[in-house]
Amino acid sequence: xxxxxxxxxxxxxxxxxxxxxxxxxxxxxxxxxxxxxxxxxxxxxxxxxxxxxxxxxxxxxxxxxxxxxxxxxxxxxxxxxxxxxxxxxxxxxxxxxxxxxxxxxxxxxxxxxxxxxxxxxxxxxxxxxxxxxxxxxxxxxxxxxxxxxxxxxxxxxxxxxxxxxxxxxxxxxxxxxxxxxxxxxxxxxxxxxxxxxxxxxxxxxxxxxxxxxxxxxxxxxxxxxxxxxxxxxxxxxxxxxxxxxxxxxxxxxxxxxxxxxxxxxxxxxxxxxxxxxxxxxxxxxxxxxxx
DNA sequence: AGCTCTTCCTGAAAGC
DNA sequence: TGCTTTCAGGAAGAGC
Numbered sequence: 066x067x068x069x070x071x072x073x074x075x076x077x078x079x080x081x082x083x084x085x086x087x088x089x090x091x092x093x094x095x096x097x098x099x100x101x102x103x104x105x106x107x108x109x110x111x112x113x114x115x116x117x118x119x120x121x122x123x124x125x126x127x128x129x130x131x132x133x134x135x136x137x138x139x140x141x142x143x144x145x146x147x148x149x150x151x152x153x154x155x156x157x158x159x160x161x162x163x164x165x166x167x168x169x170x171x172x173x174x175x176x177x178x179x180x181x182x183x184x185x186x187x188x189x190x191x192x193x194x195x196x197x198x199x200x201x202x203x204x205x206x207x208x209x210x211x212x213x214x215x216x217x218x219x220x221x222x223x224x225x226x227x228x229x230x231x232x233x234x235x236x237x238x239x240x241x242x243x244x245x246x247x248x249x250x251x252x253x254x255x256x257x258x259x260x261x262x263x264x265x266x267x268x269x270x271x272x273x274x275x276x277x278x279x280x281x282x283x284x285x286x287x288x289x290x291x292x293x294x295x296x297x298x299x300x301x302x303x304x305x306x307x308x309x310x311x312x313x314x315x316x317x318x319x320x321x322x323x324x325x326x327x328x329x330x331x332x333x334x335x336x337x338x339x340x341x342x343x344x345x346x347x348x349x350x351x352x353x354x355x356x
Numbered sequence: 357a358g359c360t361c362t363t364c365c366t367g368a369a370a371g372c
Numbered sequence: 373t374g375c376t377t378t379c380a381g382g383a384a385g386a387g388c
Contacts, residue, residue, distance in 0.1 A: 066381070098362085122382080149381055150366085165366090184365045186382060225358055234383080242381070291368095291380085331360070332381075 067147035068122060069239030070282035071293050071301065075153055076119045078296030079178075082155060083114045083126070087173040098182065099150075100190035105124035108141060108191065109170065117141070121204040121238025122146060124153065125197070140194040148186030150292040154179050204238035208275050211237070215226060216272040220260045227263065227271070228256035229330035240275065243288055243310045246335045248275040250309045256334040256342040257327070262344070281306070309335040310313060 067075070088109045096102035111131025118125050126143040129135050145153060158177050168180035168189065180189065192200050206215060219236050220227065225235035230236055231245040240248070249256050255265055261273070287293060287301030290311070294300055308318050313326040317337040326335050 068382095148365095150384085182365095183367075184381085186365070188383090221373080223357090229358080232382085 066149050066241055066243065066290060067097075067151060067287075067293055068241035068244050068284075069279055070186060070303065071117075071245070071287035071295075072119050072122050072124060072147065072239070072285050074286045074295045074301065075147070076124055079117045079124070079126075079153070079155070080192065083172075083178070084116055085114065087111065087113045088128070088170050088178075089173055090169075090171040092169040092171070095185065095222050096167070098185045098187055098189065099168070100188070104191055105168075105189070109143065119239075120201055121234055123204075125192075135296075142192040142194065142197050142200075144188075144192050144200070145180065146188040148182060148184065148188065150184045151180065151182040151187035152292065152294055152298075154181070154294070154296050154298055158255060161295075173348055203235065205236045206238065208237045208239050208279055211272070213269055213272050217268050218266065221263070221265075221268055223260040226256065226329055227254060227258050227260045228332070228334055230260050231275070232330060232332065235242050237275075239279075242332050242334075243290070243307070244275070244278055244282065246310045247308060248278045250336060250341060251278060253340050255343050256329045258344045289298070308335065311335065 088111070091109050093102055093105065093107045099105065103129050110126070112128040113198065115127040115129050115135060118127070123160045127143045128143055130138050130141060155176050155178055158171065158175060163181055166181040167185070170178040171298070172178060175277045206219065220230050223230055228245055228249065230238050231248065232242065246256065248271065252267065252270040254263065254271055282288060282303040285302040286295060286299070287307065288303040288307065289300035290304055309324050312324045313335060315324050316322070317324055317340060320337065320339045322337055322339040324335055325338050326333055328334065
């Protein structure tokens with residue numbers, strides 16, 4: 066599933082070859098995941114790619130409209146979310162077309178930027194330059210840039226489970242199920258812990274482990290669990306470093322206890338019951354206070 | 357405020 | 373063997 070490290074890897078790949086290229090045409094297959102498919106065909110041809118950035122799990126392609134100079138007209142951002150199975154690749158127009166490829170952006174160098182998505186949980190939308198700041202604000206902080214102080218402010222007072230908060234894109238943009246579980250394991254925090262009950266030391270450990278896990282995963286070009294590949298079609302390597310994600314029943318790498326899986330915040334959550342002690346139930350805590 | 361449930365979608369895997 | 377059922381999950385919205 067594309068999360069921050071996978072999206073960052075795709076963005077770096079696109080950044081190496083797309084800037085300066087012009088989009089010649091747009092061809093569409095199924096369009097139910099595109100906000101305004103007609104606008105894609107009307108507004109993109111002739112526009113020039115200026116740069117590519119990552120906003121949380123979104124890929125933002127900065128476009129200079131057809132026939133204008135970069136600072137003469139309002140830019141348009143082609144914004145793409147890969148959902149669960151989305152792939153954004155550059156290929157030669159003559160290359161074979163994989164199944165479920167629904168969007169083709171023809172480029173002026175004989176290549177195509179193609180969007181393939183089996184389940185179509187992804188999204189494609191156009192955001193005008195004037196609205197990109199608003200779009201960015203809705204996304205919450207960048208996990209690799211957030212300070213410890215800001216991290217504590219956003220999570221430490223909340224009555225929700227820490228796993229739910231890590232997945233909430235309005236708080237942190239870019240963390241998904243894999244990296245939430247791996248970060249919680251590294252910080253030795255149970256996913257169902259209530260955030261405001263964590264100590265400052267635990268929040269600091271979590272802040273640190275999120276950064277460490279994401280940085281390492283970017284270095285290894287992401288996790289290829291099911292469909293994920295980068296912009297050249299290559300798989301990542303971080304799936305071989307997973308300590309808990311999809312390791313239910315296998316021994317913990319630290320203590321050999323069997324890894325457990327429970328549903329927290331509606332998501333499969335993997336953890337070591339010994340390294341990540343469960344939150345005490347309210348009833349049990351009342352009893353403990355009385356005695 | 358924050359939880360669960362549902363929806364979207366397909367293919368892989370499990371169940372019968 | 374071959375069918376049907378279940379499951380996976382990012383995000384948004386409904387309802388409690």
